[in-house]
Amino acid sequence: MKDFELTDEEMQMYLHKIEIDITESCNLACVSCVRGCNIFKSDVMISLDKIRKFVDESIELNYQWERIGIMGGEPTVHPQLPEIINILYEYHVFNPSCQFWTRSNCIIPYEFPDWIEYQKNPDHSHHHAFYVSPQDVGFPMNKRACHVLYDCGLMYSHHGYLPCCNSNVHIRAFNLIDGVQSLKNVNYESMMKLCHIYCRHCGMYMMDNFESGYLLSYPVDYISETWQNALIKYNSINCRKTRV
Template sequence: MHETLYRLSNLVRVSGPVTKLLGPEYQTSLDLIEIDITFKCNLKCYNCDRSCTQAPSDSTMSVEQIRKFIDESIANNKHWSRIRILGGEPTLHPDLEEILRILLDYKEKYSPSTWLELTTNNFGPEVNRKLLKVPRKIYVNNTSKTGRFQKKFEAFNLAPCDNMMYAFTDFTNACWITNDCGMGLNRYGYYQCGAAGSIDRVFGFNIGLKKLPMDQFEFTKQKNNLCNLCGHFARRRFVPRNLCKPVNGEPKSNKWILAYDNYLKQSALNLY
């Protein structure tokens, strides 16, 4: 019996019917969210899964969009376990102080148990100056980057759909990121994870959800269209930093090469 279940669980990666029987291997954590407030970056690491290097942009979320997110959260009685602010490099957002004030107001007046976190590369004097102004009630996740190469970064731009090995894969199974990091939000809407939002930004599918998702099934279309382009899907499971094998260069498969070539020609996505 146990051997049969083990074989079935292995088939979940490639079989639609088995997925319906056992459920997706990874689901989006609906109480966690990563908000990419900007795609600006002063470091531009190789293999960036927000494409800040490959498709640079000065686009940012507006203060009004952050207020909309908070209004939606309160209207839906949403008490987030964790709200993580990142980018790009979030300290480069011109309205960072106002954004953090709005989030702190939500925490203090409505959801005291919510963990507020800002993730930064801590690279350069401008970033350091901005970090000094971050309120103490917001945890600063300092990744302490010193250069463009990051050992733990994966080959984000190797699309599984460009590899025949994944020809029959059910991409709604997603990967550990949507489970451990939760959904993503950027200026184009909500996604099953932050990396998925950056894929839509480059490819221009324009499938960001404009209302706060409350159910797993709302992400199904995104997972079918975005996970098949994501290099994270190849590994699927979390690997500790000390066990990560460094990526040689910045490899890209055909669909990514074409998408980056056409990035500046695509129509603007609808805003959140």
């Protein structure tokens, strides 16, 4: 796999945008969900301690986030969403220029404060294939960069700091290592090292942007062999856990 190369402008955008996955659970099961909520199901919720650590480190390091997304899964299913918002408000006070936003399917009504941009997203008909490993379909891993990096930025979850917003499902599906555990160790080099681990089976690698790319040539429900094998193993492990 070729090393990702970002321009200075792209790197600035990449390292100052982040999506916080507060839950891996969702009350929908959209086909080819890029968060894995449809087939790699999980009820894991981020803890308040993790949110507290994110805010405290960001303030202590004077980290100037430009955008912070409150995401999932479906963020409104987290039972401690009000407490999460209260903690994040401390960073909003510290850095008022940072844009907070969230996206919800609107099944659970919730009144977000006006400092959080609320993107209502009840229509999920725009989904395309995701579970397509480039190596399964002969797609060369030689791109300069994946657009998801500089379009969406980093991810923060119960796994730590991760290189992109699709990282969680790859960790679940392929039992990969956790991310970077402290913001002080988050940099271009540490994230690119994780990209070499997480990106090799990501269908989004085959997209030019969110609207065009080789991935669109596959049916929305297509699952390539590597992902099929991962799903069989994931279901087997979770079935055994259920029986314990």
